[in-house]
Amino acid sequence: MAKILPFCALFLVTLIVIYLWNVSNSINYELEAKEETLLLSDYERSQRGDPSNFSQILQQVKHITGCLDRPMEPKIQQRGDYWVLYNYIVAQKRFKCHESVTITTLGDFTFLDNILPMVERWKGPISVALHAPGTDFNAALDAIKHLRCHSALVREFVTFHIFFPSGHMPPKNLKTYDFEDDHECPETLLLPNSTYKSAHQLVFPINLARNIAREMAQTHFIFPLDIELYPSPYLIPKFLKMIAQNGPWATPRVYPLAVFEIETGQKIPDNKTQVQAMLAKNLAVPFHHNICAQCHDIPKALKWQKTAETPGLRVFYSAKRKGEYVHWEPFYITTHQEPLYDERFTWEGQKDKLVQGFVLCILDYDFMILDNAFLVHKPGIKVKTMDERRQAMTDLTDMSIKTEIMPQLEILFGRRGGCEV
Structure with a gap:
């Protein structure tokens, strides 16, 4: 009996410690959640131009980055064999370099339906580069007019740049709109069933589009995305708060x-907890799971998926693009300081992001994977298909990388063990 009493006392103390630890964690979580709610309400007020405590975070971001404001002026410029109409249709809101994060994205008029879910979740600046050769130009303007007519968020936040090959100019009588006139907005939008691009078998210069959209972004931090990728809500204020609390930093990052991809017909998840529930029910999978899992799986992906959601934004893991992840093609928030994309690559020839990833590896960048934030592809889980034309162009891309691009990159940036394209 005497031996049992100390054991019972120890057991009781252990239970009390566990209980107090759980209570403490619960209180901390509730405090963090309350703080996050205040942050988001401050951010919403700042978007409306009202005073808020969020301005203190922005001032800290400005101090850390030392960034300079960037103008938003329309201009026409030639880029190689392409004409570019920069800032052709501009957003109503303007941002100083430290005040937000800009999504930079790209496509043609057939992809513009993705702008609405993107801007509704982002509620911040978006810079879009649209490929519009020949008669696709007028179709692009029709689609933009429709979006701006029916969405105040598009009018406020989305700026469009249009580009086309010099050998495939728009029609002589270009359709023009007064984009500030929101009258006569049709409920339906009638667009061509096919594109000028496909009829003339043109390629899509995807990296040129990425660079056009990026160069016009007003903010220091930018988020290059494919147009069918939608961010988790309120990423901007959470990210800027994280930067304000943790910067400056000594290493490039x-x-x-x-x-993730989700099944057709499923509602796009709003938070990590919802993502985890969808993964458990096989309603969601990691991006390109059936096509090239190693290209997009983040390091420690399973741990990320099992780690419980917490308020705010944190760095989950710091990784390098080496070893098992030597061919990783992540989507990441970056700045204007990082290298531009190699404009020799096309969408049809694939592998368009690999070279930039290789250069970041050579420059010894840290990849600071974020927790409690994510991207979701437009609903519909992809499966691998065979396209003979794309495969032929991919073979040409592989040859170009081996014989031309890699030797040039080694001269420009040198070598680093473990870095590969």
């Missing part, structure tokens, strides 16, 4: 996010 970018901030990747986990990316």
Whole structure:
């Protein structure tokens, strides 16, 4: 009996410690959640131009980055064999360099339906580069007019740049709109069933589009995304708060996010907890799970998926693009200081992001994977298909990388063990 009493006392103390630890964690979580709610309400007020405590975070971001404001002026410029109409249709809101994060994205008029879910979740600046050769130009303007007519968020936040090959100019009588006139907005939008691009078998210069959208972004931090990727809500204020609390930093870095695909017909998840529930029911999978899992799985992906959601934004893991992840093609928040994309690559030839990843590896970048934030592809889980034309162009891309691009990169940036394209 005497031996049992100390054991019972120890057991009781252990239970009390566990209980107090759980209570403490619960209180901390509730405090963090309350603080996050205040942050988001401050951010919403700042977007409306009202005074808020969020301005203190922005001032700290400005101090840390030392960034300079960037103008938003329309201009026409030639880029190689392409004409570019920069800031052709501009957003109503303007941002100083430290005040937000800009999504930079790209496509043609057939992809513009993705702008609405993107801007509704982002509620911040978006810079879009649209490829519009020949008669696709007028179709692009029709689609933009429709979006701006029916969405105040598009009018406020989305700026469009249009580009086309010099050998495929728009029609002589270009359709023009007064984009500030929101009258006569049709409920339906009639667009061509096919594109000028496909009829003339043109390629899509995807990296040129990425660079056009990026160069016009007003903010220091930018988020290059494919147009069918939608971010988790309120990422901007959470990210800027994290930067304000943790900067400045001595090493070069970018901030990747986990990316997922969901089944057709499913509601796009709003938070990590919802993502985890969908993964458990096989309603969601990691991006390109059936096509090239190693290209997009973040390091420690399973741990990320099992780690409980917490308020705010944190760095989940710091990784290098080496070893098992030597061919990783992450989507990440970055800045204007990072290298531009190699404009020799096309969407049809694939592998368009690999070279930039290789350069960041050579420059010894840290990839600071974010927790509690993610991207979701437009609903519909992809499966691998065979396209003979794309495969032929991919073979040409592989040859170009081996014989031309890699030797040039070694001269420009040198070598680093473990870095590969």
